[in-house]
Amino acid sequence: xxxxxxxxxxxxxxxxxxxxxxxxxxxxxxxxxxxxxxxxxxxxxxxxxxxxxxxxxxxxxxxxxxxxxxxxxxxxxxxxxxxxxxxxxxxxxxxxxxxxxxxxxxxxxxxxxxxxxxxxxxxxxxxxxxxxxxxxxxxxxxxxxxxxxxxxxxxxxxxxxxxxxxxxxxxxxx
Amino acid sequence: xxxxxxxxxxxxxxxxxxxxxxxxxxxxxxxxxxxxxxxxxxxxxxxxxxxxxxxxxxxxxxxxxxxxxxxxxxxxxxxxxxxxxxxxxxxxxxxxxxxxxxxxxxxxxxxxxxxxxxxxxxxxxxxxxxxxxxxxxxxxxxxxxxxxxxxxxxxxxxxxxxxxxxxxxxxxxxxxxxxxxxxxxxxxxxxxxxxxxxxxxxxxxxxxxxxxxxxxxxxxxxxxxxxxxxxxxxxxxxxxxxxxxxxxxxxxxxxxxxxxxxxxxxxxxxxxxxxxxxxxxxxxxxxxxxxxxxxxxxxxxxxxxxxxxxxxxxxxxxxxxxxxxxxxxxxxxxxxxxxxxxxxxxxxxxxxxxxxxxxxxxxxxxxxxxxxxxxxxxxxxxxxxxxxxxxxxxxxxxxxxxxxxxxxxxxxxxxxxxxxxxxxxxxx
Numbered sequence: 064x065x066x067x068x069x070x071x072x073x074x075x076x077x078x079x080x081x082x083x084x085x086x087x088x089x090x091x092x093x094x095x096x097x098x099x100x101x102x103x104x105x106x107x108x109x110x111x112x113x114x115x116x117x118x119x120x121x122x123x124x125x126x127x128x129x130x131x132x133x134x135x136x137x138x139x140x141x142x143x144x145x146x147x148x149x150x151x152x153x154x155x156x157x158x159x160x161x162x163x164x165x166x167x168x169x170x171x172x173x174x175x176x177x178x179x180x181x182x183x184x185x186x187x188x189x190x191x192x193x194x195x196x197x198x199x200x201x202x203x204x205x206x207x208x209x210x211x212x213x214x215x216x217x218x219x220x221x222x223x224x225x226x227x228x229x230x231x232x233x234x235x236x237x
Numbered sequence: 238x239x240x241x242x243x244x245x246x247x248x249x250x251x252x253x254x255x256x257x258x259x260x261x262x263x264x265x266x267x268x269x270x271x272x273x274x275x276x277x278x279x280x281x282x283x284x285x286x287x288x289x290x291x292x293x294x295x296x297x298x299x300x301x302x303x304x305x306x307x308x309x310x311x312x313x314x315x316x317x318x319x320x321x322x323x324x325x326x327x328x329x330x331x332x333x334x335x336x337x338x339x340x341x342x343x344x345x346x347x348x349x350x351x352x353x354x355x356x357x358x359x360x361x362x363x364x365x366x367x368x369x370x371x372x373x374x375x376x377x378x379x380x381x382x383x384x385x386x387x388x389x390x391x392x393x394x395x396x397x398x399x400x401x402x403x404x405x406x407x408x409x410x411x412x413x414x415x416x417x418x419x420x421x422x423x424x425x426x427x428x429x430x431x432x433x434x435x436x437x438x439x440x441x442x443x444x445x446x447x448x449x450x451x452x453x454x455x456x457x458x459x460x461x462x463x464x465x466x467x468x469x470x471x472x473x474x475x476x477x478x479x480x481x482x483x484x485x486x487x488x489x490x491x492x493x494x495x496x497x498x499x500x501x502x503x504x505x506x507x508x509x510x511x512x513x514x515x516x517x518x519x520x521x522x523x524x525x526x527x528x529x530x531x532x533x534x535x536x537x538x539x540x541x542x543x544x545x546x547x548x549x550x551x552x553x554x555x556x557x558x559x560x561x562x563x564x565x566x567x568x569x570x571x572x573x574x575x576x577x578x579x580x581x582x583x584x585x586x587x588x589x590x591x592x593x594x595x596x597x598x599x600x601x602x603x604x605x606x607x608x609x610x611x612x613x614x615x616x617x618x619x620x621x622x623x624x625x626x627x628x629x630x631x632x633x634x635x636x637x638x639x640x641x642x643x644x645x646x647x648x649x650x651x652x653x654x655x656x657x658x659x660x661x662x663x664x665x
Contacts, residue, residue, distance in 0.1 A: 090290070093291065093373065094295065096374075097291065097295060097370045097371055097373040097381075098295065098298060100370075100373045100374070101368065101370055101371045104371075104375075104506035107372075107375040110374070112373075125247075126247035126248075127246055127247045130250050130254050138258075138283075139287055140373065140374065142283055142284045142286075143288065143291065143370075143372050144374060144376065145378075145379045145407055145423060146376065146377050146423075147262050147265040147266060148261065148284070149258035149262040149265070150376075151374075153258045156251065156254045156255060156258070157251070157255070160251045163247075164247075192376065199259070199266075200262070200266060201266075204490055205422075206443065208444075
C-alpha cells in the first residue's frame, strides 16, 4: 500500500543554488550594471541587481532568505553610489520578502507572470526609494515622475524575461 | 517562545533587517563629517571593501576594451591620420594666433590683479585618469577613476576635462577614486556668469541636469551666456569653464527664484579620461609663463609684420599716385613745349592726353586778352589811337567741341587768327 505524503507546492517548487552561483551572480549583475551604464548612460535606467534579487527570492520561496538576499544586493549597490548606505538595501529587502511570499502562491515560471511581476516590483522599488529619500533622508525637493518610473519598469520587465530564462539554468537539480 | 520565533521567522527577519538599515541610515545622515571625509569611517570601510572587490574587475574589463580600441586605432584605422594631422597643424597655427592675442590681455590682467592685490590660483599639476566605471544607477551620478591616494589624489580635489569641469573627488582608495559629478543632486560649485559677473551656486538636479537655483530674476541674464567657476568654493580654481546658460524659467519649488539650466561644457555622460587638479599656486606656473612670453613674442611679430605690410601698402599707394601723375605730367610739359615749337606739334600730345584741361576762350575779350593790345612799337606818341582790333571770339560749344577743335589741324590757324591784328572784332 503506497503511503500518502503531503508535500506543499512550496516544497515541490523550491529551488536551491550552488554557493558559487549565489555569490557570483549578484556580483556579476552589479558589475554588468556598472559597465553598461558606463557604455551608454541611458542603461543606468536598468536595474539588473533588482532583477537578480527577485529571481533568487521567487526561486527559493523563502521570505527570510529573500529579505537577506535583497538586503545584501541592495547594500552592494549602495556602496558604489554617493548616497547613504542602506537606501537600496531597504528597498530590495522589502521586495525580496514580497517576491518570495508571492512565489509560494503564484506560478512564477510563466513568462507573462514574470513580466508582470517584474513590472510591478520595479514600480514598487521606485516608490519605496522615493519614500526613503523624502521621509527618511528629508530630500523634500525630490518628486516622483510617474512617467519615468513606468518607462523604467517596462524596460526592466522586458530585460527580466530573458535574464530569468538564463538564470533558470543555474538552478540546482534536486 | 521558540514557536513564536519559528512562526514569525520571516517577518522578524524583515523587521530586523529594515531596522538595522534604518539605524545605519540615521547614523550616516546625522554624523558630522570627520576630517573632511564625506561620511563615517565604518561607511567608508564598507565602501572600500565593495569598491576594492568591484574595481579590479572594472579595471580589467576597461583595460581589455582599451587595448582592443588601441589596436584598432593604432594599426588598422590609419586612413584619416594624414588629414587629421593637417587639421591639427592648422589648429595649432590658429591657436598660436589666439594665444598671441590673449597674451596681451593676460599681461594686462596680471598687472591689474597685482595692483588690486588679488589672489588667484593657477593649476600647477594635474593627474590624468581613466574612467573605469559608474555607480550603475541614475540615482547617484558618480564615476570611478583608476587613480587613487598612491597617485597623490585627495578628497575634494577638482576633476576637469579640457572642455570644462566634471566634478570633485569624493572618496579615495589606494588605486581607485570616486568622483562626484556636478550633475549629482548632492554636488555644488561656486560659479560666475562671464559677462554679467553675477555669482551663483551650481547644483545637479534629480534628472541629471546642471542648474543654478539661487538667483532671483534678472533681465541681464540671458541664454547663451558663459558660466565659469568663481573659485569661492575652494575646490575649483577660478575661471574654469562650466558651460553655457541653456534656459531661464521661474523655479516652481522656490519662488521668487529662477531655475537656470546650464549645458555643461564637458560631456558628463560620455567621459573616458579626466584630469584631477592636484596642485594650485598663486603664481603663474613656469610653463604658462613661457607660453605667455611666446604669445607676447608672437603678438609682437604679428604687429611688426602688420606695420611693415601697412607701410609697404602706403608706399605702393604713393608710388602708384606718383606714377599716375608722372604719366600725366609729361603731356603737360609737352603741351608747354608746343607753345614754343611749331604749331603742328601742338595737337600731338593733346591726342595722347585728352583729359588735360585747356583754357576756355573768353566770351568778351578785354585789354588783358593776349593779342588784344597792339605792341608798343606800333604806337606813336601823339598819334591818334588806331582802331583797336580784337580777335573774334570763338563761340563756346562745350568742352568736347573745344577739344575737337584743338585736335583738328586747323586749330593752329585759329590760334594764329586770334592773335592777328587784321581780324575784325567788336570795338571796345
